[in-house]
Amino acid sequence: MPHSEQKVREPLFHIAKRDSIVWWKAWLIRGVVLLAALVFAGLVSFLLTKENPLRIYMTMLEGAFGTQRRIWGLMQNLAMLLCVSVAVTPAFKMRFWNIGAEGQVLIGGLATAACMILLGDKLPNPLLLLVMIAASVAAGAVWGVIPAFFRANWQTNETLFTLMMNYIAIQLVSFFTYKWSVPKGSGQVGVINRATHAGWLPSLGGHDYLINIIIVLLITFAMYVYLKYSKQGYEIAVVGESENTARYIGIPVKKVIIRTMLISGAICGISGLLMVAGTDHTISRDTAAGRGFTAIMVSWLAKFNSFYMILTSFLIVFLQKGATEISTAFSLNESFSDIITGIIIFFIISSEFFIQYSVRFRRKEAAAS
Amino acid sequence: MKKNLIRLVSVAAAGSVCMGLSACSAEVGVNEVSKETVKVGLICLHDENSTYDLNFLKGLEEAKQSLGLSDDQIIIKKNVPETNECKEAAADLADRGCDIIFADSFGHEPYLLEAAEEFPGVQFCHATGTMAHTEKRGNFHDAFASIYQGRYLAGIAAGMKLNEMIDAGKIKPEEAVMGYVGAYTYAEVISGYTSFYLGAKSVCPTTTMQVQFTGSWYDETAEKEAATKLISAGCVLISQHADSMGAPTACETAGVPNISYNGSTQDACPNTFIVSSRINWTPYYEYAINALLNGGEIGYDWTGDLTTGSVLLTDVNEQAAAPGTADAIRKASEDLKSGAIHVFDTANFTVDGSTLTTYLADVDTDPEYKPDTEAIKDGYFHESEFRSAPYFDLRIDGITTLNEMY
Numbered sequence: 205m206p207h208s209e210q211k212v213r214e215p216l217f218h219i220a221k222r223d224s225i226v227w228w229k230a231w232l233i234r235g236v237v238l239l240a241a242l243v244f245a246g247l248v249s250f251l252l253t254k255e256n257p258l259r260i261y262m263t264m265l266e267g268a269f270g271t272q273r274r275i276w277g278l279m280q281n282l283a284m285l286l287c288v289s290v291a292v293t294p295a296f297k298m299r300f301w302n303i304g305a306e307g308q309v310l311i312g313g314l315a316t317a318a319c320m321i322l323l324g325d326k327l328p329n330p331l332l333l334l335v336m337i338a339a340s341v342a343a344g345a346v347w348g349v350i351p352a353f354f355r356a357n358w359q360t361n362e363t364l365f366t367l368m369m370n371y372i373a374i375q376l377v378s379f380f381t382y383k384w385s386v387p388k389g390s391g392q393v394g395v396i397n398r399a400t401h402a403g404w405l406p407s408l409g410g411h412d413y414l415i416n417i418i419i420v421l422l423i424t425f426a427m428y429v430y431l432k433y434s435k436q437g438y439e440i441a442v443v444g445e446s447e448n449t450a451r452y453i454g455i456p457v458k459k460v461i462i463r464t465m466l467i468s469g470a471i472c473g474i475s476g477l478l479m480v481a482g483t484d485h486t487i488s489r490d491t492a493a494g495r496g497f498t499a500i501m502v503s504w505l506a507k508f509n510s511f512y513m514i515l516t517s518f519l520i521v522f523l524q525k526g527a528t529e530i531s532t533a534f535s536l537n538e539s540f541s542d543i544i545t546g547i548i549i550f551f552i553i554s555s556e557f558f559i560q561y562s563v564r565f566r567r568k569e570a571a572a573s
Numbered sequence: 574m575k576k577n578l579i580r581l582v583s584v585a586a587a588g589s590v591c592m593g594l595s596a597c598s599a600e601v602g603v604n605e606v607s608k609e610t611v612k613v614g615l616i617c618l619h620d621e622n623s624t625y626d627l628n629f630l631k632g633l634e635e636a637k638q639s640l641g642l643s644d645d646q647i648i649i650k651k652n653v654p655e656t657n658e659c660k661e662a663a664a665d666l667a668d669r670g671c672d673i674i675f676a677d678s679f680g681h682e683p684y685l686l687e688a689a690e691e692f693p694g695v696q697f698c699h700a701t702g703t704m705a706h707t708e709k710r711g712n713f714h715d716a717f718a719s720i721y722q723g724r725y726l727a728g729i730a731a732g733m734k735l736n737e738m739i740d741a742g743k744i745k746p747e748e749a750v751m752g753y754v755g756a757y758t759y760a761e762v763i764s765g766y767t768s769f770y771l772g773a774k775s776v777c778p779t780t781t782m783q784v785q786f787t788g789s790w791y792d793e794t795a796e797k798e799a800a801t802k803l804i805s806a807g808c809v810l811i812s813q814h815a816d817s818m819g820a821p822t823a824c825e826t827a828g829v830p831n832i833s834y835n836g837s838t839q840d841a842c843p844n845t846f847i848v849s850s851r852i853n854w855t856p857y858y859e860y861a862i863n864a865l866l867n868g869g870e871i872g873y874d875w876t877g878d879l880t881t882g883s884v885l886l887t888d889v890n891e892q893a894a895a896p897g898t899a900d901a902i903r904k905a906s907e908d909l910k911s912g913a914i915h916v917f918d919t920a921n922f923t924v925d926g927s928t929l930t931t932y933l934a935d936v937d938t939d940p941e942y943k944p945d946t947e948a949i950k951d952g953y954f955h956e957s958e959f960r961s962a963p964y965f966d967l968r969i970d971g972i973t974t975l976n977e978m979y
Contacts, residue, residue, distance in 0.1 A: 271668050277661050382979040386938060390759060391979055392655065395683040484657040486683070493654070531651060535644075538620055538652050 217565045230559045237558065241551030245544045252543075255534055260544075267529020268522050278525055280413035283420040284479060285517040288492075288499035290420075290427045290510055291471035294464045295348075296500070297431065297508045299444040300355070304366025306496025307373035308347045308469045310489075312476025314377050315343035317487035320396045320403035320480070321384055332403050333481075340477035341470045347373065348469020349462060356458040370496070377489050393486045405482035416482040423471060428510035440464055472496075505553070523548060606672045608640070608866055613647050613858075614666035616659060616685075618678035620651040623791060624835040625816045629677040629700070632854030639855070640862055655680030663688035667695045673865050675858070676700065682715075689713040696871060698861050700854070701761075703938045703962045706874040716857050716875040717961035718883035721768035722909050723850030725916045726886055727832045728772020729905055730848045730898045731810050734830050735777040737895040744809055746779040752803030753784045754796050754813040754820045758977045762786075764956060764963035765814045768916050769832070770972055775921070776901070781971050783808060788978035793817040804829050821846065830893055837887040847894045848902070849887045856881045876961040879910050917954035922969040929954075934964045 246257030253260075268278050288305050295302040319336040327335065351365035378391075386394045397403060408414040431437040439460050443450045450457050479491050502520060506512035527541030615633055617626045630649070637647055648669060653662045659681045666674050667688065673696040676685050682702040689697040689712050698714045699705070705715035735749040751773060755762040770782045785803055787795040796819025800811050804827050812832035813820035818841060824831035825842040833842075833849035856877050864871045877883020886906075889899045908914040919929050933944035936959045946959050956965045968974070 271665070273661070273664055273668055277665075385979075390679065391757065392680045395687070398683065486656070488655065488680075490654050490656060493656070528650075528652075532648060535649070 214566045217563050219561050219563055222560060222562050225559055233558050234552075234555045237551050237555035238548075241548045244551070245547040248547065249540075249544060252540065253534065253536060260530060260534070263529055263533045264522075264526025267527075267533075268525040270529075274525070276411065276413055278521060279417055280483065281521045281525070282514075282518050283413070283417045284475065284483070285495050285498060285502060285521055286424060286513055287420045287475040287478060288472060288495045289502035289506070289513045289517055290424050291468050291475060292496075292499050293427065293468075293503045293508050293510065293513070294431060294437075294440055295468040296503055297444050298440045298461065298464050300352070300461060300465065301363040302348070302351075302366050302465065302468060303363060303497070303500065304347070304351065304369045305468075305472050305499055306492045306494070307366070307370035308344045308472030309476045309479070309492040309496055310370075310373040310377050311347045312340040312344035312473030313480040313487050313491045314373070314380060314476070315339040315473070316403075316477045316480040317384075317393065317396060318380070320485075321393075324397045324400065324402040329402060333405075336403055336477060336481060337474075340473040342473070344473020344476060345466050345470040348465040348472065352462045352465030356461040374489055377487060377491070381488055393488065395485045396487075397485070403481055404485060405478070413482070416478045419474070419478065423474065424510045424514065427471075431508070431510070436460075436463070501549075505556070519552070520549075606865060608642070611642070611646060611673070611862065611866060612669070612671045613637075613642070613862060614663075614669075614671035614674040615647070615649045616653045616662050616666070616674065616676040616681060617649065617651045618653065618655065618681070623816060625790065626651070626677060628835060628851065629675075629854055633675070633858055635855040636858035636862065639859060653681070655684070657684060659684035660687050663697070664691060667692045671695065673698065673862060675861075686710075686713055696861070696865055698857075698871065700857075701962055703960060706960045707937050709873060714861070714871045714873050714875065715961055716861075716877070717957060717963070718852040718854075718857075718877040719879075719957045720850060720852050720884055721764050721916055721956055721963065721965070722879050723852075723884040723886060724765050724769040725772035725775075725909070726902045726905055727812070727848055727850045728769040728774075729776055729901055730889065730894055731769070731812065731830075731832050732773035732776035732780060733895040733898050733901060734810055734847060734893075735773065735780055738809060739777070739779075748807070748809065749777055749780040750808050751780060751782040752800065752806070752808030752811045753782055754799045754803070754811065754815060755784055755786045755978075756790045756815045757788065757979060758786055758974065759979070760963045760966040762814050763967070764965035766812075767922075767965060767967070767969055767972065769812055770969075771916060771921055772905075774971065775905075782973070784972060784974045786974070786976055786978035787815060789815070791816045793819040796820045797823045800824060801827070833887075839887075839890050843890070843892065845893055846890045848889045848898070851885050851887070852877070853883050853885045856883045874961045876957045878957075879906055915953035917956055917965060919949060919952055919954065922971075924967055924969055926970065929967070932967065934959070934966070936960050936964050 249255060249260050250257050267274065269275055288309060292302055292305045316336050316339065319332065319339050323332055323335060347369055351362050351369060354360040354365060355362045381393050382391050384393050385391050405415050431440065439455050442455055443457055443460050447457050480487055484491060498520060502513055502516045505516040523545045527545050530536060530541045531538045615629065617629060619626045621627045621630055633647065648666055648671060650662045650666065653659050655678060663674055663685055675698045677700050679701045682699050682704055685697050685699050686704060686708065689710055693712055696712050698716060700716050702715040705713050731751060738744045739746050739749060753766045755766055766784055773780050783803055783806065785799040787799055789795060796813065796815050796817050800820040800823035803811060810830045811820055811824050814834055816835060818838065821831050821833055821838040821842045824845045829845060830847055831842060831845045832847055836851050837849050839846045857875060860875065861871050886902060929949055931947060932949045932954065934946050934948040935942050935944045936946040948954050954965055957963060
């Protein structure tokens with residue numbers, strides 16, 4: 205028997221799932237991988253552009269933090285991405301593959317814009333703001349709950365359904381941007397209520413984006429508490445692990461699915477409100493700017509923890525801002541900065557692999573014998 | 574949470590004040606710009622992969638050389654969407670000490686205007702916009718070129734090609750149908766295809782035209798399909814007003830002559846490319862930057878034309894064009910410059926069968942789209958005179974629009 209065992213060739217290394225990992229080890233892995241990402245991306249950028257990699261990284265920092273305005277811009281973008289990420293989180297935690305956040309944000313934004321355009325000169329501003337909040341929350345919630353309703357009752361595929369709802373939202377926005385366009389037929393709504401500022405979210409202490417940032421932080425905090433400490437949050441986790449288990453212990457699965465998507469959609473609607481009334485003051489197909497999809501990555505990278513999401517969305521926004529600065533400062537095509545961003549994100553995602561799994565090399569004595 | 578946020582904000586603010594110092598001192602000297610210190614910013618909707626943006630980038634590069642500016646006096650931001658990001662980009666350029674900032678896309682306008690309000694010491698120049706002549710701010714300017722003149726000249730090349738086909742017996746005079754692929758059904762495109770048609774009609778009186786819209790400024794597949802559809806419907810010559818290679822390549826495949834736009838497509842279409850018109854932005858950059866350097870005013874609405882060198886035609890491809898095309902274009906160009914002929918001469922077109930003597934155009938931007946300005950005087954439609962961006966939106970006889978796209 206020992207004889208035959210010797211003939212089995214042990215591979216050079218094999219991969220095993222870790223049972224658990226101490227927190228400092230996990231962060232050590234993340235740190236080492238991030239360093240490796242920076243070195244590799246630096247090497248690639250040197251080979252492609254012959255620029256000093258350190259200068260490139262300094263330029264990225266400069267692009268994100270270089271002036272007070274850039275820091276505000278960074279935090280504003282961070283808040284918007286964070287808001288959508290927090291919005292998609294309860295659905296993902298429930299293993300409901302909601303890739304329709306883009307559409308839910310857009311439709312919330314469209315509802316906001318509709319109120320601003322149609323009621324801007326008819327209602328006093330505080331009342332208008334209340335109507336806008338109600339409209340955007342309702343629109344986002346409806347957009348989220350339609351696929352959930354079909355999924356809960358007839359087991360339709362929510363991935364396809366939410367994706368299709370995106371296209372409907374985009375087409376609706378296209379239709380209304382034409383209908384409301386200034387000048388006629390240009391397909392551009394322009395800045396809504398530029399003279400009166402009706403329906404614009406107020407600037408606090410002279411800072412246009414501060415109110416957005418505060419609202420998003422409140423939502424983030426509330427979501428953390430909701431998922432971690434509330435009964436409903438627990439139900440979401442159980443449904444996500446196993447619908448059958450949930451049913452067995454008496455959780456009303458249908459109700460949980462619908463309720464959760466209602467919440468997801470409503471927060472997406474608020475994101476739309478913040479983007480239209482608090483940032484752009486217009487509506488277009490680009491209002492959501494792909495955040496509905498980026499948010500999925502942010503949420504997963506943060507393992508559905510709302511506070512980690514601040515970190516992961518900071519990472520994404522920082523890379524975006526820094527990358528844009530690279531292309532301006534070095535007169536490079538934006539594709540180059542996309543390459544750098546891609547490399548860094550790829551490394552970071554792979555660090556989660558090394559945290560979940562350990563790589564064990566063939567032991568020396570086994571190879572020798 | 575709130576406390577943490579405030580701490581974060583104040584730390585951030587403190588940090589940025591130190592870093593921002595150099596930018597602040599640069600702003601102080603705004604009024605004393607010289608050629609050595611002037612800084613120019615450009616905001617582009619896309620990057621050099623779009624022929625539209627490439628045209629602006631090339632124009633600035635040429636202006637930089639002719640004015641003798643160095644690379645670090647030019648700051649370019651690409652892929653800036655038509656949202657609040659545009660205002661952020663403009664403000665950031667101003668923070669970096671730009672004295673004059675250009676933006677290339679129609680939808681940038683309201684955001685650029687906001688930046689202009691925030692930075693009264695910086696000049697903002699916006700291509701294709703419509704609001705400067707009513708806003709009348711000292712530092713916000715629109716510009717366009719009377720590209721309809723270029724399209725009219727390109728139309729002459731098309732008409733001569735049609736005549737050649739008729740003379741050779743390939744088509745009957747009434748079969749001289751042209752096809753046109755347009756982006757959207759609004760004034761900029763309508764003005765363009767009408768001037769093209771009138772140019773062709775000036776040499777080939779029997780010609781008619783069909784227009785197919787794609788609903789996008791850049792959609793290679795849709796433009797190709799539209800051109801193919803027009804060709805199979807019997808159009809014997811194609812032109813386009815959209816930014817991809819879709820229509821030219823469809824023409825080359827089908828062997829149908831093509832009048833191009835934005836620049837020569839002869840390399841890809843050696844057998845069918847005849848000529849192309851394009852806007853040259855260099856004269857505007859030079860004009861605006863020189864005005865700033867010499868302490869002069871930049872006009873709130875500037876229209877470049879054949880005389881300023883803003884409207885250009887490429888070389889004629891002799892292999893595809895009818896003989897004598899280049900000479901005919903040259904002659905008509907001189908006549909347009911001298912005012913001997915006018916593109917939108919009311920004697921040369923009818924609307925619903927009758928000649929127009931009056932038309933109120935919507936020149937001033939307002940939400941109700943109220944027509945406000947009499948555009949027909951002295952027997953012709955005055956395009957791009959009351960503002961630089963086109964406002965000719967008449968549907969004249971002889972042109973059929975197959976669909977509408979907004």
